[in-house]
Amino acid sequence: MATVDRWLLPDGIEEVLPPEAARIEAARRQVLDLFHRWGYEFVVTPHIEYLESLLTGAGQDLDLRTFKVTDPYSGRLMGFRADITPQVARIDAHTLRREGPSRLCYAGSVLHAQPRALSTSRSPIQLGAELYGDASPASDVEVISLMLDMLELAEVPDVHMDLGHVGIYRGLARAADLSGEVEQRLFDALQRKAMDEVAELTEGLPQALASMLRSLAELCGGREVLELAQACLVEAPSDVHAALDELIAIADALGLRYPELPLYFDLGELRGYHYHTGVVFAAFVPGVGQSIAQGGRYDDIGADFGRARPATGFSTDLKTLVTLGRMPLAETAGGVWAPDSHDLYLWQAIQRLRRAGERVVQALPGQGEADAAELGCDRQLSLREGSWQVVPLAT
Numbered sequence: 269m270a271t272v273d274r275w276l277l278p279d280g281i282e283e284v285l286p287p288e289a290a291r292i293e294a295a296r297r298q299v300l301d302l303f304h305r306w307g308y309e310f311v312v313t314p315h316i317e318y319l320e321s322l323l324t325g326a327g328q329d330l331d332l333r334t335f336k337v338t339d340p341y342s343g344r345l346m347g348f349r350a351d352i353t354p355q356v357a358r359i360d361a362h363t364l365r366r367e368g369p370s371r372l373c374y375a376g377s378v379l380h381a382q383p384r385a386l387s388t389s390r391s392p393i394q395l396g397a398e399l400y401g402d403a404s405p406a407s408d409v410e411v412i413s414l415m416l417d418m419l420e421l422a423e424v425p426d427v428h429m430d431l432g433h434v435g436i437y438r439g440l441a442r443a444a445d446l447s448g449e450v451e452q453r454l455f456d457a458l459q460r461k462a463m464d465e466v467a468e469l470t471e472g473l474p475q476a477l478a479s480m481l482r483s484l485a486e487l488c489g490g491r492e493v494l495e496l497a498q499a500c501l502v503e504a505p506s507d508v509h510a511a512l513d514e515l516i517a518i519a520d521a522l523g524l525r526y527p528e529l530p531l532y533f534d535l536g537e538l539r540g541y542h543y544h545t546g547v548v549f550a551a552f553v554p555g556v557g558q559s560i561a562q563g564g565r566y567d568d569i570g571a572d573f574g575r576a577r578p579a580t581g582f583s584t585d586l587k588t589l590v591t592l593g594r595m596p597l598a599e600t601a602g603g604v605w606a607p608d609s610h611d612l613y614l615w616q617a618i619q620r621l622r623r624a625g626e627r628v629v630q631a632l633p634g635q636g637e638a639d640a641a642e643l644g645c646d647r648q649l650s651l652r653e654g655s656w657q658v659v660p661l662a663t
Contacts, residue, residue, distance in 0.1 A: 280383050280390030284587070292393065295422065295590045296375050299395060302421055306414055308373040308397050313355035315377070319347045324354050324572045329542075333380045348379045352394050353583065354569065360400040361570025361577055369401035375586065385558050389587065396563070396583030400570075403578035405514050408547050408565060409521040415561050415582045416526060419551060422593030424560065428530045430550045431519060432537040434564075435511030436501070437484060438545075443505045444470075444477045454481070458536040461485050476503045487535040494519060497535055511546070518547055540564060546580070553592060560588055602646030603627040604658055608635060617649060617656040637662055 277283065284292060300310060316337075323331055333350040349355060352374050360370050375395040383390050397414055399407045412429075419427050437458070441451050450469060457465035466485055470478040483500040487493050494516050501508055519531060539548050539562070546565030553560055563582025570577045589595075606618050608631040618628050629643050640648065640661055650659045 278390075280380070280388070282389060282391065288590075291595070292586060292590050295593075295595050296393070296395065296586055298421060298595065299418055299586070299589075300373065300375060302418060303373040303397050303414070306371070306397075306410075306417075308371040308414075311356060311359055311372050311374050313349065313352055313359070313374060313376065315379075316346050316348050317355070319345045321358060321573075322347045322349060322351075322354060324357070324569065330354075333382050333384075335379055335381045349376075350378050350380050351583075352376060352378060353396065353398065353566075353581065356398050356581075357400075357566075357569045357577075357579060358573045360398070360579075361573035361575040365575065366401065369399065369407070371397070371399050373397040388558065389585070392585035393587055394583050395586045395589070396581055398579060398581030400577045400579045403567065405517045405521070405547075407578070407580050408514075408518050408549075409525075411563060411580050411582055412518070412522060412549055413525060415549075415551065415563065415584075416529070418584070418589075419561065419593075422589050422595045424551075424553060424589065424593045426553050428532060428552045428554075429522070430532045430534060430537065430552065430559070431515065431522075432534050432539070432548045433511045433515040433546060434538050434540075434544050434548060435514070435546055436497075436504075436508050436535050437481075437538055439505050439508035439511060440477065440481050440484075442507075444473050444481065455538055458485050459538060461536065480504055484536040488533065488537070490533070491519065491523070491531065493533040493535070515547060540566075549582070556592065560584060560592060603629055603644050605637065605640035605643070605645040605648040605661060606630040607649065608633055611656075614649065614651075614656050621649075621658070 304310070319334070319336060322334060330351055334347040336345055336347050338344070339346045356372050356374055360366070360372060364370060373396065375393065378392060378394045380390040397411060399411055416427070437455070441454070446454065454466065454469045457469060463485055466482050470481050473481070480501055480503065487497050487500065494512070497512055501512060519533070522529065522531065537548070539550065543566055544564040545567045548564035550559035550562040561582055561584035563580070565580040567578045568576040569579055604621055604626055606614065606628055618630060621628050629645055631639070637648065646661055647658050648661045649656050652659070
């Protein structure tokens with residue numbers, strides 16, 4: 269490898285430099301403090317573990333995004349985490365084993381073998397919150413509200429919310445007794461709004477079921493879509509009506525809490541269909557093709573860990589959040605420059621300032637006041653009248 273090649277990073281893998289790294293870390297602390305104020309407890313999960321745990325209930329998409337290696341100790345296949353959510357589900361189901369609702373949050377780097385989109389990072393910092401143990405729409409409203417508070421804290425402008433419910437399509441597909449292959453093909457066609465394909469795939473079904481499945485591709489828009497859906501799906505099975513009622517209840521609660529928030533409904537949007545079990549939601553901003561935060565209900569993911577639990581949550585990429593938002597870097601008072609000296613009284617003055625919260629940079633041999641400004645210092649320690657005093661940096 270040529271010397272210059274040693275500085276190259278793989279596509280989609282990036283390093284974060286000052287002052288951007290400081291902004292990201294400040295944002296991480298502020299968001300985790302917000303989660304704490306809502307009652308969410310912070311957990312830290314391993315970067316690598318056995319593949320079976322990482323991919324539990326997550327489906328093929330996560331499998332394709334996961335880097336896989338062989339553990340030299342056990343010979344078993346391991347993976348670098350591409351999504352922290354299954355790990356947190358394991359903590360709730362197997363490690364904590366609480367009986368009542370449990371609120372957990374996390375922040376950490378993940379690694380993607382394939383990027384979410386061509387222009388996105390393969391090493392995002394995933395940040396999110398999960399609520400376990402409650403199956404009611406109240407939990408979905410809580411996590412969506414927390415996500416919106418997070419976006420407000422980050423000062424992300426012009427947020428739009430998309431809402432759907434995979435239970436509507438799931439219930440209709442079950443009633444139609446579709447084979448696995450046909451269900452998947454119909455799912456794909458609905459995502460693309462390919463009306464001709466949807467019509468072809470629903471031929472031969474009872475007229476009412478075919479009509480309802482076809483209507484899903486067109487049931488998208490504002491709040492009026494939910495009323496139209498009630499009319500279009502009047503002959504649907506009871507579980508479809510239950511899913512629609514849940515979506516309406518959640519929409520009503522969000523409309524009350526956030527009356528200025530644009531809400532968009534798409535009953536044919538099945539984001540995370542093989543993973544989610546109920547309401548799905550995503551936040552978008554104009555000019556960005558991908559959602560900037562997303563989540564939904566994924567009940568019973570903990571079953572493979574020994575205990576099925578209702579679950580709902582959301583996640584975002586912290587780097588994207590900082591890039592799109594206007595969250596300012598915490599105010600700093602610059603710094604204090606200290607000369608290169610082993611004087612005991614100077615050392616004691618430096619330590620007093622640091623314990624008081626000041627940033628103090630002591631010169632190394634060969635450095636002088638000319639280096640201070642480059643290092644962000646606006647004051648200096650100077651020996652005046654027998655004592656070390658903080659004075660403005662000479663310019």
